[in-house]
Amino acid sequence: MKKATTLALLTVSALALAACGGQDDKPPIPPQEDVGPTPAPPLAGGLAPGAVNSATFAAPPSADQRTPAVLRAQVLLDRAKFSPGVIDGTAGENLRQAVAAFEEAKGLPVDGELDEAVFTALTSGDGRPVLGDYVITEEDVKGPFVTLGDKMTEQAKLPAMGFESPKEALAEKFHMTEELLDQLNPGVDFAKAGTKIVVAQPGDDRLPADVALIEVDKADKALRAYDAGGKLLAFYPATIGSDERPAPEGLLTVTGVAQDPTYTFDPKRLTYSQPGVKGKLTLPPGPNSPVGSVWIALSKETFGIHGSDAPKEIGKKFSHGCIRLTNWDAEELASKVKSGVKVSFIEVSAGGLREQQAKTAPKSKT
Numbered sequence: 001m002k003k004a005t006t007l008a009l010l011t012v013s014a015l016a017l018a019a020c021g022g023q024d025d026k027p028p029i030p031p032q033e034d035v036g037p038t039p040a041p042p043l044a045g046g047l048a049p050g051a052v053n054s055a056t057f058a059a060p061p062s063a064d065q066r067t068p069a070v071l072r073a074q075v076l077l078d079r080a081k082f083s084p085g086v087i088d089g090t091a092g093e094n095l096r097q098a099v100a101a102f103e104e105a106k107g108l109p110v111d112g113e114l115d116e117a118v119f120t121a122l123t124s125g126d127g128r129p130v131l132g133d134y135v136i137t138e139e140d141v142k143g144p145f146v147t148l149g150d151k152m153t154e155q156a157k158l159p160a161m162g163f164e165s166p167k168e169a170l171a172e173k174f175h176m177t178e179e180l181l182d183q184l185n186p187g188v189d190f191a192k193a194g195t196k197i198v199v200a201q202p203g204d205d206r207l208p209a210d211v212a213l214i215e216v217d218k219a220d221k222a223l224r225a226y227d228a229g230g231k232l233l234a235f236y237p238a239t240i241g242s243d244e245r246p247a248p249e250g251l252l253t254v255t256g257v258a259q260d261p262t263y264t265f266d267p268k269r270l271t272y273s274q275p276g277v278k279g280k281l282t283l284p285p286g287p288n289s290p291v292g293s294v295w296i297a298l299s300k301e302t303f304g305i306h307g308s309d310a311p312k313e314i315g316k317k318f319s320h321g322c323i324r325l326t327n328w329d330a331e332e333l334a335s336k337v338k339s340g341v342k343v344s345f346i347e348v349s350a351g352g353l354r355e356q357q358a359k360t361a362p363k364s365k366t
Helices: 009-022 047-052 068-080 092-107 116-125 164-174 178-184 328-334 350-360
Strands: 131-135 197-199 213-217 222-226 232-237 250-259 264-265 281-283 294-298 304-306 342-346
Touching: 009 197, 047 131, 068 092, 068 116, 092 222, 092 232, 116 281, 164 178, 178 197, 232 328, 294 328, 304 328, 342 350
Parallel strands: 213 342
Antiparallel strands: 131 197, 213 222, 222 232, 250 294, 250 342, 264 281, 294 304
């Protein structure tokens, strides 16, 4: 995991984390003359790397089907700092929100649809392959890996809330779901160093400037980061509060950043419980901590912006007031955040305006 400059002591953030627990709800073929190059073999679901890297526009199917065009678009959005959350090759709400933010930034009519105009803008700006080969290293497989279980009382005894397998670690490294990693690499042993696999080629996890303002959009379930000149640096899908414990309102500030934070569950300060937990309990740090790999503390006690142990759930479930991002998005943001950065929580969002615009002025297709 990339480390950002720590602005607050880990022990300071540990006490503040209590509000943010999870909520349930392949022998070479001899060359032949007079034949073209051998096409890449189709992988499970037809996602051959060559087909994905050269995918042309096709209207997205239902949300549970992976397609080359959607997968290519997701990786390109990630590189352009319009995060689709976890890359899975399927169309869904996080993709819609990322597309809408991209349209808004590029001056396109905004409706959140991955249409031909959006796809052309993405691919004309970046023609590099979105899938590529990666050789699993000894570092990738050495661990230590842990068995987390589902009881907080047992998790508190672990040395760290680490990854459970090399496959999980590799998926997160390349911003992917484990399911997509499996689909691109059928039958592969991800625990064997030296194995060549196919992975997504996402962004470099670096923002081009310091963050001066963070806007938390409750209606869109999104976070936007701006520089001192008001330029949008990044867009991230987010899980933001719940009806029971809504996210803060108005204007707050960042008070510090802690890498690899511990997580404290204190039932005296919370409105929910955990099975078997009778008193205050602290979980060790790690990417599978309820607050993920980084914590950005806010000026309202117990509230923060943080990573997540469940990247697939970002923007799709509720939190206990805090703002959850994928670990890689949270780390990217934290690397350019300093104490004093303003954090604005908005209720009437650009998303509402986007939806209204989509209804009253449908986009013409090009």
